[in-house]
Amino acid sequence: MPDPEGDDVISYLPSRPIPPIDSPDLPAVDIDIPNIDEDEDDELPPAYTPHRTGPASFEDDTDPSSTVHCTSPVAGKPLVQYALMLDAGSTGSRIHVYKLHNCASSPALEWEVFRQTRPGLSSYSGRPAEAAESLDELMDEALRVVPEQLRGCTPVAVKATAGLRLLGQAESAEILQAVEQRLRTRYPFQVVEDGVVIMEGKDEGVYAWITANYLLGTIGSSALPSHSTYAVLDLGGASTQIVFEPSFSTPDSALEEGDHKYTLHFSGRTHTLYQHSYLGYGLMQARRHVHNLVGFMWDFGKDGGRGLAELEEVGNPCLSKGTRRIVELEVDERTNVTMLGADVGSFEGCNRIVELVMAKDAICHVKPCAFNGVYQPSILDTFPKGGILVLSYFYDRITPLLPPLASEHTPRTLPIAAIADLATRVCAGPASWAENFAHLGEEVLDELAGRPEWCLDLTFQHALLRLGYEFGPKREIRTEKKVDDVELGWALGATIAMLDGDLECSI
Incomplete structure (x- = not known):
């Protein structure tokens, strides 16, 4: 770093x-x-x-909606699970798109797609809507990677670091609220409960x-x-x-x-x-x-x-x-x-x-x-x-x-x-x-x-x-x-x- x-x-x-x-x-x-x-x-x-x-990567995976590790998952779990984690840092935002499978009792990682953008959310002081829109580039990458039929079961969370807190409680809350609203209304993924927060x-x-x-x-x-x-x-x-x-x-x-x-x-x-x-x-x-x-x-x-x-x-x-x-x-x-x-x-x-x-x-x-x-x-x-x-x-x-x-x-x-x-x-x-x-x-x-x-x-x-x-x-x-x-x-x-x-x- x-x-x-x-x-x-x-x-x-x-x-x-x-x-x-x-x-x-x-x-x-x-x-x-x-x-x-x-x-x-x-x-x-x-x-x-x-x-x-x-x-080992999205590019090498001939069937991103399936897995080569097993044909049936553990009870109550999907065979393939995607998950999205957005890291809203002070200098930029990053998305991690993970593909996992549920062939065993705990999910196993297959590969990751990573992308980042600048500046960070804290740079949009007083402009919460623009802050939320700054993540579109990252979320569009998730749309490219996650198979359409699996998007509805793909959780997404945004965790901001201390840089956003420096804006003050009211202003940072407005930005996080705008981000959550845009994720819920524009994208097909599932925003988890209490998923858009300062960590x-x-x-x-x-x-x-x-x-x-x-x-x-x-x-x-x-x-x-x-x-x-x-x-x-x-x-x-x-x-x-x-x-x-x-x-x-x-x-x-x-x-x-x-x-x-x-x-x-x-x-x-x-x-x-x-x-x-x-x-x-x-x-x-x-x-x-x-x-x-x-x-x-x-x-x-x-x-x-x-x-x-x-x-x-x-x-x-x-x-x-x-x-x-x-x-x-x-x-x-x-x-x-x-x-x-x-x-x-x-x-x-x-x-x-x-x-x-x-x-x-x-x-x-x-x-x-x-x-x-x-x-x-x-x-x-x-x-x-x-x-x-x-x-x-x-x-x-x-x-x-x-x-x-x-x-x-x-x-x-x-x-x-x-x-x-x-x-x-x-x-x-x-x-x-x-x-x-x-x-x-x-x-x-x-x-x-x-x-x-x-x-x-x-x-x-x-x-x-x-x-x-x-x-x-x-x-x-x-x-x-x-x-x-x-x-x-x-x-x-x-x-x-x-x-x-x-x-x-x-x-």
Whole structure:
């Protein structure tokens, strides 16, 4: 996913020395990371990826109204089921057209058609009718794909993200009402009850968990008992989410009640999930917090703080050595300063700053806590060996620095400690890039030069996993954008949840 802000303010430093970040001194950080290194003999779950058979796309499907997987469905279900999910994001709207079959107890995905359009619904402030009409291009694609005789039994839902909420309750409600009205009157599909809504953050994380575990074969009728479910960690720009299925070894221990608890009934099984969305701990917000903290300490070290001058040069260990970036700070007032990696950029120095931002020592009202005072069951005790899937900015920052996979079906895995190693090499600057990443191509080197904060990004991701969530350094993570050519994210999970409800057909 692309950065919400540009990274194009970059040049190499002049030869004159820049004062080190040690002036002023950084405060010592006394934070104990629990000793949660796994035993090397512990067997980690296999990186399992099921492969779908049959037609892989709409273009390959010679009979979109039938299926090659069986001739009769489970009782009470149609043989073939289509479903439409519209993602109304802040920058654009997208439609996912899914074809599934009901040959087993839970619907099985055959293929997906995806299309998007810009701008998003929130761009039509005060023009609800135009907002609704902007989705016609997407719905016309659904008409092209879904066979005519199956449209009356095809559910459709629209889930808007937080961008629409920024317009205010009244205005966003008008747009959603106009969208629902147009879908009901213009198209033959079935708008589900409460199907045109602004999605809550907790639902987004849980739906992403359903998508990932469904595609990886750990939930649903094809799930094998030997495969535990994956934890899913999604890192966006403004917030980060964690969802996993904890297990408790004693009858008197259980997941505390609260908004973090989510009970999912799917394919004859009940999954009790822990979920939390940390607003303010997305990657772009983490950058902002780190820069402001560095600016504050730099200013405070000069006569106790006199304010930062416009474009004043500030040493920042979270920028790669030999790079610079103009950054807007919010210390006393908004000021543009020139952040310099100079000779101070390093993983170790940046990690000291990031540890302060993580607020590991915040008051914990319900124990145990992860960070920022938020309750979370102990990973070591309740999720010691399950797989971990990291998405979005994790994928965007880690995968360009890894060697190509042996095949498209090879899972992309690495130990968490490898992120610290990547961060060390990235933070060390251009000479290190040439030594460690030149074999990946000029495009990677150019991208590193264009993103001085890649050092910060990787350091924050490592701290989030190790210090924040308390995963051990040897713990394997998996990062993907797609599984079996289906995009990971909340849309498929929301669709599966929608199909699990009572659907009405209009014939």
